[in-house]
Amino acid sequence: MxxxxxxxxxxxxxxxxxxxxxxxxxxxxxxxxxxxxxxxxxxxxxxxxxxxxYPEFEQNWKLFAPNPLQQNLSVDARVQTISPTEHVTTRDWVGLTAQDIAAIRDNPAPSHLDQNMLRRAWDFYDSTHSTQDGTVAVAGERGRLAEEYLKRIGLQRLGRTPGGERVLQIQFRLRTAAIAPPSWSAEEAPAAVADRVLPWWPVDETDYQGLG
Known part of the structure; x- marks a missing residue:
């Protein structure tokens, strides 16, 4: 019924x-x-x-977003060390981004640090350092904090005594490579890899405080 x-x-x-x-x-x-x-x-x-x-339904994306990132960015670092006999050695570049990619690839539950820490550190540095006429303008205390943050990440990755020698200073490099367009696209082929090399930053004992 x-x-x-x-x-x-x-x-x-x-x-x-x-x-x-x-x-x-x-x-x-x-x-x-x-x-x-x-x-x-x-x-x-x-x-x-x-x-x-706000705050329960905040949206962290834009409805009409611009084109997605069309470049591969990678951060490298190297150090200068000094031996007990006062001989200074410039070490080879170490791919910090490549280390993160290796840790993420084929990992079903990649670490949040591997995915974001280095990338966010570089974004923080880049947003506080404007490049004009080949010179870099540091944006006050935030700029100095961004430098310190990036430096400490590099020192933690490269170790306290590479090759058994004390670190004198550290340097970073950003490598930018454009992603090739698809075969059906009318876009031009990307330019060659471009490097942005930062100046050497001195290292002392205070830079290692709190690092594991």
């Missing part, structure tokens, strides 16, 4: 359905306006939209 609903019950169910659909629509519209480019509607209702979205 089929169940029948009374008129008041149907009215309540229909009303509840309309409210749920309407609320869902308004919520999705608020999310859309929060991630969409600024416009008259989002500016007018910015306060209510932010109250609804």
């Amino acid at each position: 089929a169940r029948t609903w009374s008129t008041p019950a149907l009215a309540v169910l229909c009303g509840a359905g309309v409210l749920l659909l309407g609320g869902t629509g308004l919520f999705l519209a608020a999310l859309f306006l929060q991630v969409a480019p600024s416009n008259a509607l989002s500016q007018r209702y910015r306060g209510p939209i932010d109250q609804l979205v």
Whole structure:
């Protein structure tokens, strides 16, 4: 026997359905306006939209994002060491990014540090050091903190006494290689690998404090 609903019950169910659909629509519209480019509607209702979205439903992506990164970036480091007989040696470059890639590849649960620490450290450095006319302008205390952060990562990776000798200074290099376009694309072939070599940074005992 089929169940029948009374008129008041149907009215309540229909009303509840309309409210749920309407609320869902308004919520999705608020999310859309929060991630969409600024416009008259989002500016007018910015306060209510932010109250609804933040912090539980914050979006960390952009709806109309630019083209994805079309370059491979890798960070290398090398050190100068001094022997007990005062002989100074410049060591070979060590691929820090290559170490991270090797640790991530074929790993079903890669470490967050392997995936992000070096990349974020370089992004922090790059955002605080503007390059103009071949010179680097350091952005105050944040710039010095970015240098110290990158330096300590490099020292931790390369060790305290490479080859049994004390480290005098450390240097970093960013290698940028454009990703080749697909065969069906009309884009031009990428340029050769470009290097950005940072100056030598002196190293002393304080740089090793707290490093494992």
